Amino acid sequence: MNDKLQIKICPTCGSNKSKRVIRDLTRIYKERKYIVPMVEFYDCPNCGEKVYDHEAMLKIESHSPAYRKTRSMTPALRKNHKPAKRIPASPA
Numbered sequence: 780m781n782d783k784l785q786i787k788i789c790p791t792c793g794s795n796k797s798k799r800v801i802r803d804l805t806r807i808y809k810e811r812k813y814i815v816p817m818v819e820f821y822d823c824p825n826c827g828e829k830v831y832d833h834e835a836m837l838k839i840e841s842h843s844p845a846y847r848k849t850r851s852m853t854p855a856l857r858k859n860h861k862p863a864k865r866i867p868a869s870p871a
Contacts, residue, residue, distance in 0.1 A: 804839065
């Protein structure tokens with residue numbers, strides 16, 4: 780995170796105690812736990828706010844079963860997708 784996101788003040792509470800941390804995140808999706816290893820983000824000990832940069836969000840999404848399901852369904856939806864019929868506007 781040298782040239783990336785740098786947080787000095789918490790955007791939620793204004794505390795100057797936000798620190799960059801690297802840790803495993805444990806999340807739950809549909810009552811199933813999953814772990815995202817070694818995520819780098821800013822954590823505010825004052826209010827609990829967590830700020831993730833784009834790279835961290837991509838890592839979280841890559842481990843999340845919610846996003847895996849969406850990605851696996853997308854090609855099938857596109858294959859069977861039919862464009863809506865255009866209805867001409869009626870004259871006023």
